[in-house]
Amino acid sequence: MRADEGQPDGPQYPGSGRGSWTWSRTAETRRVILDAARDVFAEVGFADASVARVVEKAGSSVGSLYHHFGGKAELFLALYEEWQGSQEHRAASAVAQARHEGETRPLALFITGARAFLAGSWEGRGLADLFLEKDGPPGFELMRRTRAHAWLRQNSLLLEVDDDPIGRVTVAVLTTIIGEASREIVTSTTRDDADRITDAAVAMIERLGVFDTA
Known part of the structure; x- marks a missing residue:
C-alpha cells in the first residue's frame, strides 16, 4: 500500500x-x-x-x-451588491466608531457616515461610475431603487426624524445631496476635487440640518 x-x-x-x-x-x-x-x-x-x-x-x-x-447579468449584479455592501459597511463602521468615541448628535453621525461613503466613492470610482449609467441588465434599475429606499430608511433612523411629511422630505433631500455628490466624485480627476465636493456637500447638509436639536 x-x-x-x-x-x-x-x-x-x-x-x-x-x-x-x-x-x-x-x-x-x-x-x-x-x-x-x-x-x-x-x-x-x-x-x-x-x-x-x-x-x-x-x-x-x-x-x-x-x-x-x-451568466453576465448575474456577474454585474454581484459586483453591484459587493460595491454597495462595501459602501454601507464603510459608512456604518465610521458611525459606530464615532459613537464609540462619544458622539451622540444625529446630524454629526449622519455627516460622519456621509464622509465615509463619499471617500469610498472616490476610491471605487472606476466601478462606481459604471453603476451610475443606465447600461445594465434587466432588473438592475429595480435593484437600484430598492437599495435607494433602504438607504432612506436607514438615514431616517440615524437622523431620528419624525415619520411625517417634513421629516421624510428632509431625509430625502439630505440623502440626495450625498447621492449627487457621489456622482460628481466618481467622475472627478483628482482627489482634491473629490475632497472639495465632499466639503461642499457636508456644508449643505449642515445648513439644511436645522432639525438637529441634540
Missing part, C-alpha cells in the same frame, strides 16, 4: 480538512472572475462585454463562470 493511498488530493493545512480547502479554492475562483468582470465592464460597459472576454481575462472557463454566477 502506497503511503499516499487513500489520502485526499491537494494541499492540506494544519487544522483544516478537505472541505475548507475546497471552499478556499471556490472563493478564489469567484474572486478572480469578479475582478476580471469588473475590469471588462469598466472598460466596455455591460452591453458590449462578453462572457468570453471575461473568462479570457480571468484565465478561467465559460463553464466555471456559469457554475459560480449563472
Whole structure:
C-alpha cells in the first residue's frame, strides 16, 4: 500500500480538512472572475462585454463562470451588491466608531457616515461610475431603487426624524445631496476635487440640518 493511498488530493493545512480547502479554492475562483468582470465592464460597459472576454481575462472557463454566477447579468449584479455592501459597511463602521468615541448628535453621525461613503466613492470610482449609467441588465434599475429606499430608511433612523411629511422630505433631500455628490466624485480627476465636493456637500447638509436639536 502506497503511503499516499487513500489520502485526499491537494494541499492540506494544519487544522483544516478537505472541505475548507475546497471552499478556499471556490472563493478564489469567484474572486478572480469578479475582478476580471469588473475590469471588462469598466472598460466596455455591460452591453458590449462578453462572457468570453471575461473568462479570457480571468484565465478561467465559460463553464466555471456559469457554475459560480449563472451568466453576465448575474456577474454585474454581484459586483453591484459587493460595491454597495462595501459602501454601507464603510459608512456604518465610521458611525459606530464615532459613537464609540462619544458622539451622540444625529446630524454629526449622519455627516460622519456621509464622509465615509463619499471617500469610498472616490476610491471605487472606476466601478462606481459604471453603476451610475443606465447600461445594465434587466432588473438592475429595480435593484437600484430598492437599495435607494433602504438607504432612506436607514438615514431616517440615524437622523431620528419624525415619520411625517417634513421629516421624510428632509431625509430625502439630505440623502440626495450625498447621492449627487457621489456622482460628481466618481467622475472627478483628482482627489482634491473629490475632497472639495465632499466639503461642499457636508456644508449643505449642515445648513439644511436645522432639525438637529441634540
